[in-house]
Amino acid sequence: MIRCEGLTKYYGNHRAIADVDLSVGEGEIVGFLGPNAAGKTTTMRILTSFIPPSGGTATVAGHDVVTDSIESRRSIGYLPETSSLYKDMRVRQFLRFCAGLRGMGRAETKERMGYVLDTCGLEERAESIIGTLSLGYRQRVGLAQALLHDPPVLILDEPTVGLDPNQIIEVRNLIKGLAGDYTVMLSTHILPEAQMTCERVIIINHGRIIAEDTPEALTAQIREAETISITLAAPGERVERRLTDMPEVAAVRNQGNGVYHVDTSIGSEVRAEIAEMIVREGWGLLELRPVEMTLEDVFTQLTTREEGVE
Amino acid sequence: MRKVLAIAGRELRSYFVSPMAYVVLAFFLGICGLIFALTVTSPQAQADMTGMFHTMVFVALMMTPVITMGLLSQEQATGSIELLMTNPVRDVEVVLGKYLGAVALFVLVLIGSLEFPLTMSAFGDPDWMAILAGYLGVLLVGLAFIAIGLFASSIVANQIAAAVLGYVILLFFWLIGWLDMASEGVVGDIAKNISILENFQDFGKGIIDSRPIIFFISLTVFALFLSVRSLENKRTI
Numbered sequence: 102m103i104r105c106e107g108l109t110k111y112y113g114n115h116r117a118i119a120d121v122d123l124s125v126g127e128g129e130i131v132g133f134l135g136p137n138a139a140g141k142t143t144t145m146r147i148l149t150s151f152i153p154p155s156g157g158t159a160t161v162a163g164h165d166v167v168t169d170s171i172e173s174r175r176s177i178g179y180l181p182e183t184s185s186l187y188k189d190m191r192v193r194q195f196l197r198f199c200a201g202l203r204g205m206g207r208a209e210t211k212e213r214m215g216y217v218l219d220t221c222g223l224e225e226r227a228e229s230i231i232g233t234l235s236l237g238y239r240q241r242v243g244l245a246q247a248l249l250h251d252p253p254v255l256i257l258d259e260p261t262v263g264l265d266p267n268q269i270i271e272v273r274n275l276i277k278g279l280a281g282d283y284t285v286m287l288s289t290h291i292l293p294e295a296q297m298t299c300e301r302v303i304i305i306n307h308g309r310i311i312a313e314d315t316p317e318a319l320t321a322q323i324r325e326a327e328t329i330s331i332t333l334a335a336p337g338e339r340v341e342r343r344l345t346d347m348p349e350v351a352a353v354r355n356q357g358n359g360v361y362h363v364d365t366s367i368g369s370e371v372r373a374e375i376a377e378m379i380v381r382e383g384w385g386l387l388e389l390r391p392v393e394m395t396l397e398d399v400f401t402q403l404t405t406r407e408e409g410v411e
Numbered sequence: 412m413r414k415v416l417a418i419a420g421r422e423l424r425s426y427f428v429s430p431m432a433y434v435v436l437a438f439f440l441g442i443c444g445l446i447f448a449l450t451v452t453s454p455q456a457q458a459d460m461t462g463m464f465h466t467m468v469f470v471a472l473m474m475t476p477v478i479t480m481g482l483l484s485q486e487q488a489t490g491s492i493e494l495l496m497t498n499p500v501r502d503v504e505v506v507l508g509k510y511l512g513a514v515a516l517f518v519l520v521l522i523g524s525l526e527f528p529l530t531m532s533a534f535g536d537p538d539w540m541a542i543l544a545g546y547l548g549v550l551l552v553g554l555a556f557i558a559i560g561l562f563a564s565s566i567v568a569n570q571i572a573a574a575v576l577g578y579v580i581l582l583f584f585w586l587i588g589w590l591d592m593a594s595e596g597v598v599g600d601i602a603k604n605i606s607i608l609e610n611f612q613d614f615g616k617g618i619i620d621s622r623p624i625i626f627f628i629s630l631t632v633f634a635l636f637l638s639v640r641s642l643e644n645k646r647t648i
Binding site: 153172177179181185186187198201202203246 | 417420500
């Protein structure tokens with residue numbers, strides 16, 4: 102449904118993306134992952150015909166985004182990164198305006214309006230002025246307009262940015278619920294988010310695609326150690342040596358203030374043993390938790406590896 | 412066309428949600444009303460709108476850049492242009508929609524100004540055909556002014572800058588008429604032919620001539636064409 106070949110974009114002399122090849126199949130949910138300024142938004146803006154590429158081609162639902170852009174835009178529901186809504190309009194009014202822009206008929210508008218207001222939990226806010234809504238509700242309005250004309254393809258730029266944890270869960274569930282019926286491409290810089298919602302992840306950095314796989318395979322491939330963070334009230338002098346002596350522990354890093362990061366080999370479950378030892382030694386266990394692998398870690402891993410190969 | 416009307420309707424509504432529509436109405440009708448009151452109460456008063464129409468053109472000059480300054484610049488500043496331009500609408504539809512929205516407000520202002528000839532007809536016997544010609548002239552001037560203002564708004568992302576740019580372009584077409592008096596020959600002829608005041612002159616007197624009609628319509632179409640090109644150009648940056 103989405104296909105890019107050799108997509109390149111220059112802003113003046115600055116190259117935002119280079120030779121981006123990607124394809125998203127029908128009904129797939131794909132996460133587009135990368136740190137800020139990696140080229141995610143640029144790619145999405147090209148796909149939605151907001152800006153033309155400097156080189157390469159892109160098609161959405163079989164329509165070229167440059168030469169056949171009205172048709173390709175018709176098949177896309179787009180949630181831009183910054184909530185670019187008209188703040189002086191009421192929610193229902195705004196959605197009706199969007200329906201007009203997409204040439205929807207009266208009956209169709211009425212039916213879809215009811216559906217999106219319900220799906221996005223906006224029924225009670227339908228008559229509110231968008232400018233008075235919280236960020237979370239504005240994001241829902243953005244999603245509602247993207248879904249309004251029932252497009253086969255959804256392009257969502259950072260759909261959960263700025264939301265509180267509850268809202269994030271709601272939005273993620275909403276997106277997961279769209280699987281199968283829609284082809285979804287969503288960008289994020291949060292790895293767990295991609296893991297939770299996407300079937301496949303494409304990682305972009307410095308404008309180039311550096312990895313592409315299922316979230317599980319990707320993390321398994323990258324992860325060589327699991328890290329546990331422990332906080333101690335009264336760490337003794339022997340903490341580091343005692344922990345390193347355990348066979349499963351690869352390394353211990355003192356982070357200061359009684360915090361230690363313990364790297365353990367994959368698949369070993371040593372948290373209970375570590376806790377036991379700490380209690381036995383009387384170091385005063387305050388906290389023990391696994392450290393989630395962050396996107397930054399993935400990047401350091403992927404980029405250093407690549408450089409290593411070269 | 413439905414898409415154009417959707418954009419125009421949104422634009423007109425937003426004028427009335429903000430104080431803009433009311434300020435513009437009050438400003439136009441207030442200034443014109445003041446001049447009207449001064450002229451009709453003078454001892455030599457006649458049931459003639461010629462002076463009124465010149466006042467209306469002048470007030471339109473001051474007013475239209477304010478009406479048009481936000482049309483496209485605000486969209487660029489807030490980022491809402493991204494949503495607009497990723498919808499299946501052509502750039503020309505965006506420009507026409509915005510244009511018609513502002514024109515609708517201007518037409519409402521003109522309808523409000525009908526109070527002047529109506530008041531006149533209650534006390535005298537004005538020439539309605541001349542008034543019709545005058546209104547046609549003011550409308551044509553307004554259409555051109557709004558198109559020029561829209562073009563200014565398409566160039567810069569700052570509303571104030573858009574208004575100032577609009578004034579600069581309008582004042583150029585306004586003041587160039589003075590060259591006619593200062594210079595002889597070709598320069599004077601050109602200046603005379605592209606001057607807004609010169610072209611409006613006949614309408615004020617109640618004469619409908621094809622030449623000024625073609626002038627104002629050409630100016631309008633040209634400014635709208637430039638706005639579309641400017642919007643297209645925005646995509647490539």
